[in-house]
Amino acid sequence: MDVFDNLMLGFGVALTPGNLMYCLIGALIGTLIGVLPGIGPVATVAMLLPITFYLPPVSALIMLAGIYYGAQYGGSTTAILVNLPGESSSVVTCLDGYQMARQGRAGAALAVAALGSVFAGTVATLLLAMFAPPMAEVALLFGPAEYFALMVLGLVAAVVLAQGSLVKALSMIFLGLLLGSVGTDVNTGAQRLTFGIPELADGIGFVPLAMGLFAVAEIIKNLESPEKRAVLTAKITGLWPTRDDFRRAWPAVLRGTSLGSLLGILPGGGALLASFAAYTVEKRIAKDPSRFGKGAVEGVAAPESANNAGAQTSFIPLLTLGIPSNAVMALMAGAMTIHGIQPGPQVMTSRPDMFWGMISSMFIGNVMLVIINLPLIRIWVTLLKVPYRILYPAILVFCCIGVYSLNNSMFEVLMLVGFGFLGYTFLKFGCEPAPLLLAFILGPLMEENLRRAMLLSRGDPMVFVSRPISATLLAVAVLLLVIVLLPMVRRRREEAFKE
Numbered sequence: 001m002d003v004f005d006n007l008m009l010g011f012g013v014a015l016t017p018g019n020l021m022y023c024l025i026g027a028l029i030g031t032l033i034g035v036l037p038g039i040g041p042v043a044t045v046a047m048l049l050p051i052t053f054y055l056p057p058v059s060a061l062i063m064l065a066g067i068y069y070g071a072q073y074g075g076s077t078t079a080i081l082v083n084l085p086g087e088s089s090s091v092v093t094c095l096d097g098y099q100m101a102r103q104g105r106a107g108a109a110l111a112v113a114a115l116g117s118v119f120a121g122t123v124a125t126l127l128l129a130m131f132a133p134p135m136a137e138v139a140l141l142f143g144p145a146e147y148f149a150l151m152v153l154g155l156v157a158a159v160v161l162a163q164g165s166l167v168k169a170l171s172m173i174f175l176g177l178l179l180g181s182v183g184t185d186v187n188t189g190a191q192r193l194t195f196g197i198p199e200l201a202d203g204i205g206f207v208p209l210a211m212g213l214f215a216v217a218e219i220i221k222n223l224e225s226p227e228k229r230a231v232l233t234a235k236i237t238g239l240w241p242t243r244d245d246f247r248r249a250w251p252a253v254l255r256g257t258s259l260g261s262l263l264g265i266l267p268g269g270g271a272l273l274a275s276f277a278a279y280t281v282e283k284r285i286a287k288d289p290s291r292f293g294k295g296a297v298e299g300v301a302a303p304e305s306a307n308n309a310g311a312q313t314s315f316i317p318l319l320t321l322g323i324p325s326n327a328v329m330a331l332m333a334g335a336m337t338i339h340g341i342q343p344g345p346q347v348m349t350s351r352p353d354m355f356w357g358m359i360s361s362m363f364i365g366n367v368m369l370v371i372i373n374l375p376l377i378r379i380w381v382t383l384l385k386v387p388y389r390i391l392y393p394a395i396l397v398f399c400c401i402g403v404y405s406l407n408n409s410m411f412e413v414l415m416l417v418g419f420g421f422l423g424y425t426f427l428k429f430g431c432e433p434a435p436l437l438l439a440f441i442l443g444p445l446m447e448e449n450l451r452r453a454m455l456l457s458r459g460d461p462m463v464f465v466s467r468p469i470s471a472t473l474l475a476v477a478v479l480l481l482v483i484v485l486l487p488m489v490r491r492r493r494e495e496a497f498k499e
Contacts, residue, residue, distance in 0.1 A: 004127050010360030013353050019062055022055070023361045024061035027368045034090075035078050036391070041071040042434075043215035045331045047395070049207045049338070050402035057339040058354045062361040064335055066163060067120060068328050069311045069362065073369045076113040076304050077446070087263065090307070094277040096292060097297030103295050108241045112297055113304040114373050115241075120257040120305035121366040124312035127261055128319075129359050135320040139345035144453035145463050149321075149473035151446045156322045156477040157266060158435045160484045167432060168431045176439025177446075179204055199411040206334045208403050209411045209440065212419025213426070213433045214398050216325070219392045220424040225483020237328070241297070249301040254280055256302035260309030265316050266325060274310030275303035313408050318343055319355060321440070328436040330441045 013019060033044045052060035075090030080097035092111065100109040142150070160167040182193045194200040233495045241249065258303050259281060260274035282302045283292045292299050315332075317323045322344030324330040333343045341347060341354070348355045373473030403416045426433050457463035 003133070006356045007129055007360055009352065010356030010358075011363075011442065012218040012359040013058060013357030014062065018056075019059055019357065019361065020062040020364070022059040023066050024368055027070045027365050027372055029063075030067040030072075031074035031077075031369065031372055033067070034071035034074020034076075035259070039176070041068050042216050042327045042331065043211075043256025044348060045328055045335075046207070046210040047399055047402060049210065049331065049335060050387075050405055052335050052338060053198030053406070055339060057336070058357045060335055060339070061332065061354065061358050063210065064332055064367075065315070065331050065358060065362065066365045069308060070331075070369055072304075072307045072311050073114065073117050073373050075307075076300075077110065077373065080109045080113065080300070087321070090275070090303075092275055092303045093300055093441050095279070096182065096294070096296045097239050099295035100297070100300065105295070108245055109300050110373075111241050111447035112245060114304040114370055116253040116256065116301045117308040118251065118252055118366050118370045119368075120260060120309040121312055122363060123257050124261050124309040125262070125359060125366070127346075128314060128316055128362070129356075132316055132320050132355075133358070134315065136345035136348045139321050142469065143467070144449040144456065145467050145470040146473065148446055148449040148453055149464060149470035150321060150323060151442045151449070151460050153473045153477040153480075154317075154325075155435070155442060156480050159437050160480055164428065164482065168182070168429070169435050172426075172431055172433065172435040173439045176436035177443040179209070179436075180440045180443030182448070197419055205403075205406070205412050205415065205441075206440070207406060208416040210331055210334065210437060211399050211403060212416045213423035213437065215395065216331020217423025217427060217433070218414065219395060220420065221427050223392065245297050248297050252278075252298040252302040253305045253389060256305030257309045260306030261313045264313035264325070265304075278302040281342035315358075318348060320345055322445070324438060327437050330434075330437045333441050373488070 004322065014023065027045065029048075033041065044067055048064065049065070055063070072090075076097065079090040079093040080101050082098075097109045097113070100106065131203045143463050155173050159166060179192070180203075181202055184191050184201055244264060244295060245480070256274075256278040259278050263274040263277060266273075277298060279292075279302055282296075282298045283289050286292065286296075286298065304451070311328075314329055317325045318329045318333060322333070322342065324333045324343075336343050336347075341351065399416060400413055403412050404410070406412065423433055426436075453463055463470075464474060
């Protein structure tokens with residue numbers, strides 16, 4: 001079947017009343033957590049993982065996907081009206097969006113952000129539909145050696161693109177691999193790193209780890225600083241941009257969409273990297289760079305387009321290769337595993353209804369988000385006035401109930417608390433927890449493919465370099481590490497992240 005037939009199959013799944021409802025719920029929750037600073041899609045998806053146990057797999061993934069790309073929409077509202085990014089990928093939108101709001105042009109800024117987002121989201125979803133099947137067909141040719149090499153490349157790329165120190169990023173990768181190896185060895189039946197604790201015999205739970213590192217740690221961090229929200233109280237008018245706004249915005253939207261679509265595929269990339277890169281490009285190519293930071297409409301259009309495109313193309317490596325490209329995709333991979341579905345190329349052949357249903361739901365979700373965001377601006381502004389001291393106890397209670405409900409285990413609740421304080425420690429020392437989560441997900445798969453490759457080659461390690469695809473992937477991984485360790489490249493990388 002061609003792409004059109006596949007999409008028709010997907011729309012048949014996505015347009016059922018139940019899936020439409022979960023798509024709307026995901027879009028609403030995504031917009032809400034994008035609007036409310038201090039939560040974010042990673043923490044929210046982690047908190048909602050226990051709920052997915054009780055949903056059909058397609059509905060669960062449609063809802064979680066809606067939360068991710070919905071947060072990119074909602075984050076721009078807070079950035080423009082409060083000068084506070086509701087979501088990390090909306091940080092650069094504050095620079096020009098808030099200045100436009102102060103100039104009485106909040107309506108135009110919100111409209112440009114919403115229209116750019118829906119265009120970028122639609123284009124990126126179309127690219128996902130077009131390029132996922134060919135990539136999945138190539139991935140079906142992979143053997144254990146190729147999969148191992150691909151996962152090594154994915155982890156190396158996550159280190160290269162991680163914020164902060166390379167040493168800290170590598171440390172997070174190794175710690176994630178170590179945590180992923182806790183439990184019973186499936187080949188020998190021996191227990192590893194359990195320290196005689198029977199609850200660890202099945203390994204460390206993905207849900208308490210993710211919720212602790214992202215949700216609980218983020219709450220503790222937010223409680224450090226006093227809450228300051230200067231919500232724009234002026235009436236928001238003129239939601240339709242002027243002709244000059246359109247003239248300046250549409251080239252920026254096209255460039256942001258292209259850049260975001262490309263960067264979303266890269267491991268460690270996604271919405272955050274795409275938005276920063278798009279803003280930098282617009283400022284570099286502008287005839288008058290001094291306009292940026294003072295209310296340039298391009299400074300809103302480009303990053304908002306890029307972060308939505310990056311959010312949706314980041315599904316490509318997960319669905320075709322089984323490799324999560326960022327923390328949210330790692331959580332999506334965890335949700336699929338919870339339902340007994342192995343992420344990768346076999347999903348397209350074994351579960352075409354789920355694969356194409358989720359992709360088609362993204363088209364529907366993008367339309368829903370425009371309808372949700374612009375007419376309901378006043379409701380979102382009102383929600384911004386809810387004090388965080390009221391929100392965080394409810395979030396903590398929800399986390400504890402969600403973790404306990406999985407296995408009725410107090411031990412997992414204690415793990416949640418422990419990983420929460422560990423995640424807070426990481427944040428204080430400037431260690432990004434996303435590479436740890438990626439390594440935790442990929443570690444057992446890497447071990448399985450390593451053992452399988454060695455078994456098939458009768459213990460000959462040269463199998464990884466004698467096969468062309470695996471040798472190429474490993475060579476690229478080594479080359480990336482060598483390049484990024486060069487003093488000049490390392491210095492430029494650190495300067496770029498500081499900027």
